[in-house]
Amino acid sequence: MPQVTLTVNGKQHTVEVENRTLLVELLREKLGLTGTHVGCDTSQCGACVVHVDGVSAKSCTMLALQADGTSVLTIEGLAAADGALHPMQEMFREHHALQCGFCTPGMVMSAIDLVNSHPQGLTEKQIREGLEGNLCRCTGYHNIVKAIAAAWPLMHGRAAAAE
């Protein structure tokens, strides 16, 4: 069987896969990292979003073999070793940015990419457009947008704007 060697959350793995194995299957079934979810399985909902070499990707729409040699970050790789949450996770908690929680891992991963890729600032409109590839069936978008806006200054080392 073909082998894939990749780094997941900072740790290198070599995994046997089928040619048709998807990246999300490798993460969930081979590595047991079930934080990455499969929602629609048709590239639309974004529950499966992870970072591949630093940018967001839908892991249900990528072959595991395409990830050979890459560095993958999943929701499990965000919190610090002592359990301290990533600022984005903390702000999702603070602003109640989840209801059922199914879309949350993908939302958080997309949100982090969005904040990282907008060092100059991030408007509400940009946040809403940036989340177009992530669907929340609880329709809890408003608090998600608030959480991301609140995480931006924390992630860029700026003081939060006065409310």
Next chain:
Amino acid sequence: MYDFAYQKPSSLADAVKALSADPEAKALAGGMTLIPVLKQRLNKPTVVVDLAKLGLVGVSVSGNTVTISGMTTHGAVAGDAGLKGKIPSLTELASHIGDEAVRHRGTIGGSLANNDPAADYPAAALALGATIKTDRRSIKADDFFQGMFATALEQGELITAVEFPAPEKGAYEKFRNPASRYAIVGVYVAKTAGRVRVAVTGAGQNGVFRHTAMEQALSANFAPDAIAGIATPPDGMNSDIHASAEYRAHLVGVMAKRAVARAY
């Protein structure tokens, strides 16, 4: 998904050879269309040839011509400052394909080779008068698109780059499906010295097409009013649960007028 053999060649010649040798072989660029197609078992390739190692990535500007390598992602096109300075309507188009995560993987070569009748890039290539460069020749956009999911590409022929001449001004207006973000109707208007080209995607049953009646009117007078009286017949338009043929035909006029008004 049916299983398949997988190759990731490191030279263009090897990729072309692998794809030419087997009519059931499929090229994998960004995979944003091919992988969903495979998952739905709509296609059963014998071998998937991954183009990721061919190095066909990057945007270069030379004089009035912009060259985008075939494996350049939509995100890279959208964010390219040099391209934005030359053809801002093209970077804007790229920034509205799919969503962020899709734009990180989908490629211009993959989009053009697939020629989805609702894709955005075919409208850009046709309106701007692009030249599609392959491993063996150059193909004018006017000759490249040959109907829904059909192109002039031969078995095993790969897009290496796309050359776009910069227009004086242009704009792309898309009435998009809010779920898929494909165009229900998209119209790209490009004005060059003394000539206007209008390309329509999403609407026609045979894929992207040029709207010659509008081109003539706009070449004489580049203003939204110039095409206000030009009706687009619904014959040959797509009709589905999202929009009827009549609705799409109407949208062609609306999107074209908006594009002319906003051309920059």
